[in-house]
Amino acid sequence: MKKLTLVLYIFFIGLISFLFIEGTKVHASALFEDEFDGKSLENSWIILRENQSDISLTESPGHLRIISKAEDLWQINVNNKIKLLRRGPHGDFEIVARLTYDPKEKFQQAGIILYEDEENYVMLTRQKDDAQHVVMSRSVSKTEGAKSAATSLTTLYLKLTKSGESISGAFSTNGETWTTVDHISGLHFKHPQVGLVGFNAQQKTTANADFDFFKISAIGGGVASAVEELLEVNKYNKSIHVMAMLMVGFGFLMVYVKRYGWGAATATYIAVSFVIPYYMYLKSKGLFGEVAEFQIDRLILAEFCAASMLIAMGAYLGRLKMSQYIIAALLFVPSYMLNEWIMLDDGMGLIPKGKLIDTGGSIVIHQFGAYFGLGVIIRMTTKEDFSKGIESDKISNQYSMLGSMVLWIFWPSFCAAAAEASQMVTAAINTILSLCAATISTYLATTLIRKKIVIEDMANAALAGGVAIGSSCAHTTPRAALMLGFIAGILSVIGFALIQPRLQKMIKGIDTCGVHNLHGMPGILGGLAAIFMAGSAVPGLQIKGVVITFVVAIITGLASGTVVSLFGHRRDSYNDEEEFVVEAH
Known part of the structure; x- marks a missing residue:
């Protein structure tokens, strides 16, 4: 019996060690910025149902690389296609990412997402279809839609802004002057998550999407941050x-x-x-x-x-x-x-x-x-x-x-x-x-x-x-x-x-x-x-x-x-x- 007790104690100590080796930082769900300068992702990121090898912080140092493969958000269950998510803050906020991406084949795309569940999400992606453009696509209660703006930029800023029950999407060459792609009203997202995506409907091609940073900011003088901190x-x-x-x-x-x-x-x-x-x-x-x-x-x-x-x-x-x-x-x-x-x-x-x-x-x-x-x-x-x-x-x-x-x-x-x-x-x-x-x-x-x-x-x-x-x-x-x-x-x-x-x-x-x-x-x-x-x-x-x-x-x-x-x-x-x-x- 003493041997059994000793084994259990050793097991428990090992369990605790694994838990805290995995990550010692506790991340409150407040406003956030990740410049992807490390060799591993921060603990606040969640990789959902994806191969870890599809994501790299070392192939392009200072960037998060997502290798977009033959997938599309609308083709199969959206939960199987998202790359990286983290919980979004309460209140009004915006998410911004700087992306380098050069799609060569039709339907190759990468960008940012605001995600509630598999039937409710909004994406803003750099994409190639019949032309090169930025696309704001959405699924709201099983109703899909999309709107695009033409661009040939391979390095650009993408921004989704949530204000009440409205979401707007825009892109920029410098992060200061923005071109609006679309504005959507009447959304009722209760627990939105935010993150990065990269996928590709072509069956035999891949494309690398390099994200320089990902940032969440409050709208309205930090109200979202204050509310979030209070709730936490x-x-x-x-x-x-x-x-x-x-x-x-x-x-x-x-x-x-x-x-x-x-x-x-x-x-x-x-x-x-x-x-x-x-x-x-x-x-x-x-x-x-x-x-x-x-x-x-x-x-x-x-x-x-x-x-x-x-x-x-x-x-x-x-x-x-x-x-x-x-x-x-x-x-x-x-x-x-x-x-x-x-x-x-x-x-x-x-x-x-x-x-x-x-x-x-x-x-x-x-x-x-x-x-x-x-x-x-x-x-x-x-x-x-x-x-x-x-x-x-x-x-x-x-x-x-x-x-x-x-x-x-x-x-x-x-x-x-x-x-x-x-x-x-x-x-x-x-x-x-x-x-x-x-x-x-x-x-x-x-x-x-x-x-x-x-x-x-x-x-x-x-x-x-x-x-x-x-x-x-x-x-x-x-x-x-x-x-x-x-x-x-x-x-x-x-x-x-x-x-x-x-x-x-x-x-x-x-x-x-x-x-x-x-x-x-x-x-x-x-x-x-x-x-x-x-x-x-x-x-x-x-x-x-x-x-x-x-x-x-x-x-x-x-x-x-x-x-x-x-x-x-x-x-x-x-x-x-x-x-x-x-x-x-």
């Missing part, structure tokens, strides 16, 4: 709130097990510290979806993954050796990313990107974590565990209530972290209202069903409103949020009081923290409730999301539990003394 600070604040939930909230919520307080807190520490860099590293490699920039958004996504991991861990808490928690996390992260990819990024073509309503993760985070955990406990519960009760006392339950209150306080930030800037306040307020309603209904339900207040119900079911409102928090009304939270609290108490004993007997597994009652059922409730609460929800897709998540979570949980069980079982479940030095305390 806002996201950072929410990320710290989420971290408080992970470490203090979940950590203390799980110390209700009387003799396993140190184990619960330490397992939380280890799981979060392992999952966050592990997820960020895999995301930087484009595993299950597009490569993510090394910035605050990727950190928040990693925190969501860690939250789901802690939910799963609550199911088998106290029955794994400390090193086995790391093994479980090692298997959990790619499993979670697979489901996240299917739900949110059109993985396998099952759910169109952006169509699943799940802002605060009722489905992707809570439901997945709960049923992954149930899959693990089916393989990791022994007969001895059934005969051994899970003890708690006044002190352990007081700590658990502290954890519950920390989670309650920061849950609005958790749900709002992934919401649009214009929807953050709505998401936060609806989350608070849902939590309030769940707390009241938990008190009523535990009193009616149990005849007296059961503190475990109050510590857990009061949070069910936050779980259930997650999907529709940014899309519904305060009244609906109150109703959903009230129902979720009652459902969770029924789960703890009536459903859990029967479920554990049926699956022959012990759910230590009752994650099925707090995260599983309320997660499903929230995912399905979005059908009625969010006007943009597609009923079939919401149902499909819930069903697919359940299947993926159970299957990957069973597989992970099987692997973890190969490393043995604890001799004394729910007891710190097996792994901690306690004599001197």
